[in-house]
Structures are given as C-alpha cells and as structure tokens.
Amino acid sequence: MILVFGKTGQVASELALLAPEARFLGRDTADLSDPAACAAQILALKPDAVINAAAYTAVDKAEEEEALATVINADAPAAMARACAERKVPFLHLSTDYVFDGSGDQPWRPDDPVAPINAYGRSKLAGEQAVAASGANYAILRTSWVFSAHGGNFVKTMLRLAATRDQLSVVADQIGSPTPARAIAAALLSIAAQMQAGTRSRGIYHFSGQPAVNWADFARAIFAKANLTTRVVDIATSAYPTPATRPLNSQLHCNDLTNDFSIQPPDWQSGLEKVIEDLTR
Ligand SMILES: NC(=O)C1=CN([C@@H]2O[C@H](COP(=O)(O)OP(=O)(O)OC[C@H]3O[C@@H](n4cnc5c(N)ncnc54)[C@H](OP(=O)(O)O)[C@@H]3O)[C@@H](O)[C@H]2O)C=CC1
Ligand SMILES: Cc1cn([C@H]2C[C@H](O)[C@@H](COP(=O)(O)OP(=O)(O)O[C@H]3O[C@@H](C)C(=O)[C@@H](O)[C@H]3O)O2)c(=O)[nH]c1=O
Numbered sequence: 001m002i003l004v005f006g007k008t009g010q011v012a013s014e015l016a017l018l019a020p021e022a023r024f025l026g027r028d029t030a031d032l033s034d035p036a037a038c039a040a041q042i043l044a045l046k047p048d049a050v051i052n053a054a055a056y057t058a059v060d061k062a063e064e065e066e067a068l069a070t071v072i073n074a075d076a077p078a079a080m081a082r083a084c085a086e087r088k089v090p091f092l093h094l095s096t097d098y099v100f101d102g103s104g105d106q107p108w109r110p111d112d113p114v115a116p117i118n119a120y121g122r123s124k125l126a127g128e129q130a131v132a133a134s135g136a137n138y139a140i141l142r143t144s145w146v147f148s149a150h151g152g153n154f155v156k157t158m159l160r161l162a163a164t165r166d167q168l169s170v171v172a173d174q175i176g177s178p179t180p181a182r183a184i185a186a187a188l189l190s191i192a193a194q195m196q197a198g199t200r201s202r203g204i205y206h207f208s209g210q211p212a213v214n215w216a217d218f219a220r221a222i223f224a225k226a227n228l229t230t231r232v233v234d235i236a237t238s239a240y241p242t243p244a245t246r247p248l249n250s251q252l253h254c255n256d257l258t259n260d261f262s263i264q265p266p267d268w269q270s271g272l273e274k275v276i277e278d279l280t281r
C-alpha cells in the first residue's frame with residue numbers, strides 16, 4: 001500500500017485519480033504542523049512506500065509565517081523520512097525551483113548551488129536537507145509552476161481574472177516551466193514502483209514541463225487554449241511588487257530522471273489543453 005500525505009492539493013488530487021487504491025491522509029488525520037503525528041501514522045499503517053504531497057505553498061504569506069512554513073515543509077517531511085528509514089520503505093517528496101536564486105540563463109541541474117531568495121524557498125530547502133540526512137531511501141522531485149484543474153494555480157487565476165478584465169499585465173522576465181500536476185503524479189507512482197522493485201534513487205531529481213516560457217507567454221497560451229481574447233501586456237518584475245521575491249531563471253534540467261527512471265519531462269501545452277477542457281466542461 002502507498003501512503004500519501006495530502007488529499008486536496010493539486011498533486012494529491014491527481015494521485016487520487018491515478019491510484020485510487022492508495023491511502024490518502026488529509027489535514028484532519030495528519031496535520032503537518034505536528035510532525036510526530038505524521039511519523040506515527042507511517043509506523044501505525046505500515047505502508048510499502050510513502051509520498052508526501054502536502055506542503056505550505058502560499059509563497060507570499062510564507063514571508064510572515066516562515067516558522068510555520070518551516071515546520072510543515074521541513075520538520076514534517078524530516079519526521080516522515082525518519083519513519084520510512086525505520087520501516088525501510090521508500091520516501092518520495094516534492095520540492096521546488098524556488099530553492100535556486102534565479103541567476104543566469106541556463107537550466108539548473110540537481111547539484112547546482114542552492115540559494116533561496118524567499119521564505120518558502122528556504123523552508124523547502126530545509127526539507128530537502130532534512131530528508132537527505134534521514135537515512136531513508138528517498139527521491140525528491142523538484143518541480144515548478146504546477147497547474148491542474150484542482151486547487152489554486154496560475155492557470156485558474158488567469159481564467160478568473162479574464163472573466164472581468166480584457167487586459168492583464170503579467171511579468172515577462174521570470175522564465176520557468178509550467179508542469180501539469182497529473183504528470184507529476186504519474187512520475188511519482190512510476191518512481192515509487194521502481195524503488196519498491198529495488199531501483200536505487202540517487203536523491204534529488206528535476207521534473208518540469210517543456211519548453212521553458214515566461215509568465216506572460218504562459219498567460220497568452222492559457223487564453224489562446226481557452227479561446228479568450230484577453231490581451232496580455234508584458235511587464236517587468238519591478239512593476240509587479242509582491243511580498244516574496246521570485247527567481248528570474250527557474251528552468252530545470254531534467255535529464256537525470258530520464259537516465260535513472262526512464263521518465264521524460266512532460267509537454268506542458270498538451271497538459272494545459274486537458275486542464276482547460278476539464279475546467280470548461
Ligand atoms: N504549486 C506549485 O506551483 C509547486 C509546488 N511544488 C511542491 O509540490 C508539492 C505539491 O504542491 P501542490 O499540489 O501544488 O500543493 P497545493 O498547494 O495544491 O496543496 C497543498 C496541500 O498541502 C496540504 N496542507 C497544507 N498545510 C497542511 C498541514 N498543516 N497539514 C496537512 N496538510 C496540509 C493542503 O491541505 P488543505 O487543502 O487542507 O490546505 C493541500 O492538500 C509541494 O511540496 C510543493 O511545495 C513545487 C513546485 C511548484
Ligand atoms: C496574478 C498575477 C501574477 N503575476 C505574476 C506574479 C508572479 O511573478 C507570477 C506567478 O504568480 P503566482 O502567484 O502564481 O506564483 P507563485 O505562487 O510564486 O508560484 C510558485 O508557487 C510555488 C508553490 C512554487 O513552488 C513555484 O514553482 C511557483 O509555481 O505571475 C503577474 O505578473 N500578473 C498577475 O496578474
């Protein structure tokens with residue numbers, strides 16, 4: 001049995017569609033602000049593998065709640081990973097492009113230097129480091145710009161704003177890769193199966209949609225696929241002030257996952273088409 005932390009989030013919802021036989025723990029049964037309770041669930045339920053799909057993902061709010069974000073994004077996965085080490089079962093975890101500072105213009109490789117520039121990124125990096133130190137057989141997928149028909153994300157924000165506006169200003173100097181939550185769920189299940197069958201994970205992997213794009217062009221693609229005439233005006237990050245600073249270059253180099261687990265990075269445009277179909281049906 002695969003145990004999943006998270007039930008309502010984007011990736012958890014897609015895992016539930018692809019693997020309804022897995023066991024899903026929502027906030028009611030496993031609150032990540034209580035790391036020991038999460039570990040206790042693993043010891044009690046004795047799963048064959050654990051996937052952590054729950055996290056504190058409110059990037060701007062994390063600036064004023066960094067302590068809570070750190071408990072949820074670092075202490076809880078650390079406790080889960082230690083329980084997995086004790087049970088000798090694989091632990092799969094998700095992290096983010098926001099562990100990088102966004103410098104340069106090349107895709108980041110898994111062992112490139114990390115240097116988060118916001119509280120959410122720091123909390124996720126602390127989680128990576130704690131999981132790596134846990135002694136568990138673990139795989140961490142760093143992904144980026146996740147979208148789906150469920151939960152909150154940029155695609156749904158754009159469609160909501162387009163309902164009342166015929167023009168939107170969107171930052172055009174942050175480059176990254178939109179990633180369909182469904183593809184992340186499928187990748188996690190494939191990695192879990194391969195690790196259960198004995199494939200060793202080398203730790204941190206990158207997994208994001210191709211090709212890279214900036215947020216303004218992503219917004220244009222969303223409106224085009226949704227048959228909306230909403231205009232997108234390119235703006236600089238400096239013209240869209242937010243509490244948390246975002247990295248300018250978020251591209252992820254995804255080859256290791258293909259080499260080790262035969263998993264290809266997804267094409268975000270076909271994923272976007274499916275999500276818009278789901279949302280407009
Ligand atoms: N969203 C993105 O763009 C990206 C996400 N990631 C990472 O991918 C993973 C999955 O993200 P995604 O599916 O988008 O996340 P969502 O924001 O869609 O969902 C987060 C989930 O975590 C749950 N959660 C939050 N706080 C707690 C808590 N204290 N106890 C229990 N559950 C809690 C939420 O439950 P509830 O509904 O009850 O609040 C929700 O199910 C995370 O690790 C995230 O850091 C990485 C890169 C990009
Ligand atoms: C709504 C809006 C946003 N923006 C900008 C702000 C920001 O730079 C960018 C995207 O906005 P969001 O709030 O969706 O971005 P954000 O919440 O920072 O998204 C991040 O979430 C976390 C969880 C991750 O791990 C990252 O990979 C990334 O997906 O678009 C505009 O320029 N115009 C707008 O009208």
Ligand SMILES: [Mg+2]
Pocket residue numbers: 057058059
């Ligand atoms: Mg957000």
